[in-house]
């Protein structure tokens with residue numbers, strides 16, 4: 191029996207509301223419990239999942255130009271703030287480059303999970319002992335408001351096409367909130383997965399080994415554990431498709447038969463018809479004009495557009 195007294199009330203509220211919607215919807219932000227984070231690490235190493243290694247290559251190739259664009263030469267203190275740092279593998283490329291340039295800077299990883307930040311800080315101290323690390327446990331926009339109060343230039347990293355999980359209206363609101371506390375000398379570096387051959391995009395979210403399926407289905411395991419649910423995973427499937435009109439991969443959990451699921455923490459029984467879906471993720475894909483447009487809408491200017499030979503992915507430097 192799960193310890194429902196300590197049930198995650200934010201998750202409980204989200205699930206209660208989401209399973210009453212048509213279509214039923216849960217947010218992809220709840221994928222990342224310990225098991226989900228481990229599965230995402232595996233996804234990043236899959237042959238079909240091109241975004242991580244493409245962005246890694248981009249940051250390696252253009253590390254000099256990217257750090258120059260983020261930190262116009264100056265003696266002022268400089269904060270490299272990263273939203274959702276993960277394992278920091280990609281960021282280490284930029285951190286090493288800045289250390290080699292003998293830049294006077296601190297690295298500020300931001301996450302709502304203190305566990306994730308502790309692990310990252312420990313690995314950075316071991317690998318880059320000269321690096322100043324100042325982790326902040328907070329929501330992204332709260333962290334930026336906090337950092338804005340400190341003197342010095344800021345560069346905010348939002349890598350990995352995490353921005354793709356936002357709907358167009360949420361994305362607009364999020365970018366405005368990010369930009370609001372920044373000064374004209376500050377910069378943003380945002381990773382965007384680009385529109386490309388639809389089959390290639392789809393394969394990245396439906397890999398042959400079934401890791402992405404396990405990642406999606408793990409959300410139900412989480413609801414079983416944290417909300418006292420009784421989802422029977424034998425009767426659920428992972429399904430995903432790329433819509434080239436909207437430029438988005440949508441992922442679903444499909445109920446393969448009519449069934450009822452009880453969620454103890456919600457004191458609620460939910461009916462699923464045969465082949466009814468729960469929409470669990472959007473992963474938007476971008477074009478250069480789309481990126482310029484969303485920059486303008488947020489009061490930003492896209493200054494540098496770094497992309498790979500195949501134009502799979504872009505890291506874009508933006509200025510307020």
Ligand code: AVJ
Pocket residue numbers: 233241350351352354355394395402405471472473
């Ligand atoms: C972490 C949001 C960038 O959308 O590509 C990977 C998450 N979902 N496979 C993405 C994810 C399924 C990923 N992001």
